[in-house]
Amino acid sequence: xxxxxxxxxxxxxxxxxxxxxxxxxxxxxxxxxxxxxxxxxxxxxxxxxxxxxxxxxxxxxxxxxxxxxxxxxxxxxxxxxxxxxxxxxxxxxxxxxxxxxxxxxxxxxxxxxxxxxxxxxxxxxxxxxxxxxxxxxxxxxxxxxxxxxxxxxxx
Amino acid sequence: xxxxxxxxxxxxxxxxxxxxxxxxxxxxxxxxxxxxxxxxxxxxxxxxxxxxxxxxxxxxxxxxxxxxxxxxxx
Numbered sequence: 001x002x003x004x005x006x007x008x009x010x011x012x013x014x015x016x017x018x019x020x021x022x023x024x025x026x027x028x029x030x031x032x033x034x035x036x037x038x039x040x041x042x043x044x045x046x047x048x049x050x051x052x053x054x055x056x057x058x059x060x061x062x063x064x065x066x067x068x069x070x071x072x073x074x075x076x077x078x079x080x081x082x083x084x085x086x087x088x089x090x091x092x093x094x095x096x097x098x099x100x101x102x103x104x105x106x107x108x109x110x111x112x113x114x115x116x117x118x119x120x121x122x123x124x125x126x127x128x129x130x131x132x133x134x135x136x137x138x139x140x141x142x143x144x145x146x147x148x149x150x151x152x153x154x155x
Numbered sequence: 156x157x158x159x160x161x162x163x164x165x166x167x168x169x170x171x172x173x174x175x176x177x178x179x180x181x182x183x184x185x186x187x188x189x190x191x192x193x194x195x196x197x198x199x200x201x202x203x204x205x206x207x208x209x210x211x212x213x214x215x216x217x218x219x220x221x222x223x224x225x226x227x228x229x
Contacts, residue, residue, distance in 0.1 A: 115176075
């Protein structure tokens with residue numbers, strides 16, 4: 001009887017240990033809720049003037065080769081207007097001569113562009129008989145709003 | 156009356172161009188070859204303008220004042 005009891009207790013002990021050692025299968029981890037990636041909405045860049053540079057020559061990219069604010073009497077003077085964004089815009093260049101408080105309009109020219117990204121638009125003026133020496137400026141307008149004034153001299 | 160104290164700028168020549176497509180509004184007397192001559196310096200390049208405007212032009216000889224045409228960069 002003692003042997004039986006001891007065996008029974010031993011069996012219970014083994015079963016108990018086995019039961020304790022058994023790891024319960026953990027519940028499946030909650031799947032993280034995957035939100036659909038938000039669509040990156042890139043707002044359209046509003047067409048606008050970013051810079052105006054003057055020079056006496058331009059390259060194939062319409063940019064002035066050497067920016068300058070001082071010109072010779074025989075120079076053709078270029079104003080390169082850089083824009084960014086897309087859409088239609090009317091650019092105007094108003095060239096004026098300044099002597100004291102008197103102003104003379106040298107030339108006005110405009111062009112309407114349909115940009116689909118960064119663009120360079122140029123305006124140029126020349127005077128076959130030679131520019132009078134003095135102070136000048138060119139004001140660039142974008143859709144009739146001033147986008148900046150650039151002053152220069154002719155020597 | 157002209158201000159004799161100020162220089163005469165009536166002889167000034169000017170021009171403009173862009174890397175972007177230009178929009179040109181047709182005026183009376185225009186033709187594609189005239190526009191090409193003015194924009195590119197070569198009337199024979201009228202086909203470039205026609206090709207860029209096939210969505211609005213069916214006949215290159217029929218353009219009308221007020222019509223807006225796309226002018227590809229030179």
